[in-house]
Amino acid sequence: MDAKRTIAVAQIAPALGAVERNLDLWLQRIEEAVRAGAQTIVFPELGLTGYFLRDMVPDVALSVQAKLLQPLLEKSGEIEIIGGFVEEAADGQCYNAAMCLRAGRVEFVHRKVYLPTYGMFDEQRYFAAGDRLRAFPYGGAKAAILLCEDTWHLSSGYVVCCDGALILFVLASSPARGISEAATPASTCYWELLNQIYSSFFGVYVVFANRVGCEDGVSFWGGSEVVEPGGRVVAKAGYFEPQLLLAEVNAQVLRRERRTTPLLRDEKLWLVLRELARVHNERAKD
């Protein structure tokens, strides 16, 4: 990986279903990030559309060839842009997706695999589910994108880290919920724990981009962060307020941590595959 890279995390409050307004917001943040010397800027899950879209999903969906993305593609010559949107596929299906734009082209798209449909969430009603977990080329090495609930399935992180990702871009629209005596909502505690676990046990950088603002009474808590391999938080945004967070990812830190705690090196993929195949076959027989 490049020795050092500066990453900007745009903790924004997108307007619900107002793509053009949100595009302007993205372009403003992109300008700021370029001025700050960042090589990459990361926006939250559905950062171009807002979260509780419901029947609006097809109205805000964009194909990766859409004209509307042109200003972003132009900007991607100056800075890599990673962010969430609704992707309309060739067959008309809509995905909760994230794109990586680089040097004027769409470099990579991740389609959310795990669509939460329980409690306050209803994603499977509106979105098709992605069926790939892949790392993609990034900064002379590899990175991966996970969208919100993907991350709660530890297997997603396991797969992309085995696939060589050194940086996990985790894009979220996480609502604040679960109040108690704790100083942060329960959802915040879970996420911060998850980011710790991924960075500590997979030896990767976690770049967590969460949104802020309210939709229909639901508040999104922000708290975006960059956590280095080994679990140290190197940059942390405030809760509930918009912010442009800047952090440096450092190849030396990565290398050192992977030598000190070479957990991924020692992974036995053949064993995992064999045992999962056995479990899968046994389940199929039941």
Next chain:
Amino acid sequence: MSELKIDTSLVAELLAGFIRDEVRKVGFERVVVGLSGGVDSAVSAFLATRALGKENVVAVMMPYKSSVPESLADAKLAAEQLGLSYRVVEITPMVDAYFSLFPDADILRRGNMMARQRMTVLFDHSAMLKALVLGTSNKTELLLGYGTLYGDMACSLNPIGDLYKTQVWQLAEYLEVPERIRKKPPTADLWAGQTDEGELGFTYAEVDRLLFYMVDKRYTSEELEAVGFTKDFVARVRQRIQSTQFKRRLPLIAKVSQRTVDRDFRYSRDWGR
């Protein structure tokens, strides 16, 4: 009680953010809140003042001739502590004009009429002042259906509807709502000596703990008995929640078309905001 303890500073920040965001993005700056002299409406007003500033919160007191004088005094105390501009709109002439046609009406009808009369005053002020009506129903009341549909339950946005009464009290203390308001027994103030807890037949401390395990934690009746609630109490509260579900939903719409409002025509309220 520890299950219901909240970090009041976090909750105050979250709810003030909610008010600010949801009021401003629909093009408003101001809210109007009916102050009864009780703790719920006081907390709503205190949160709104935090969120929008005192110049953007208008308090309206709406006494009826049978309201106890302390209610109005306490409402004024809250408004004055916050430095809010307030106005007193007596509802007695409107309510009495109507019941002169129906002199035999019972206390339930009269209470509901008062609550709905206050609603019309607040929504008229909403149009007059270009201010959204701030709700003051807490989660305990909403779940027990202890409120008047289209009356005190009506509002544009409600910051405290997901807080149990005992949590509203904690927040009130943090926000420095005057002690007199926090310490008095909750009442709908329809007749002398009326209290919520007297009318409901249990205390907020008891029922909030039950509701927390029943609703938030989804304990079954057997599990609720195992943690110390009596079978009768559980059954009574469960029945009450079920029988008042209609108050928590939009009116029923008979479906005949392919796409029906609120069933398969699904948009968030913040559509395009």
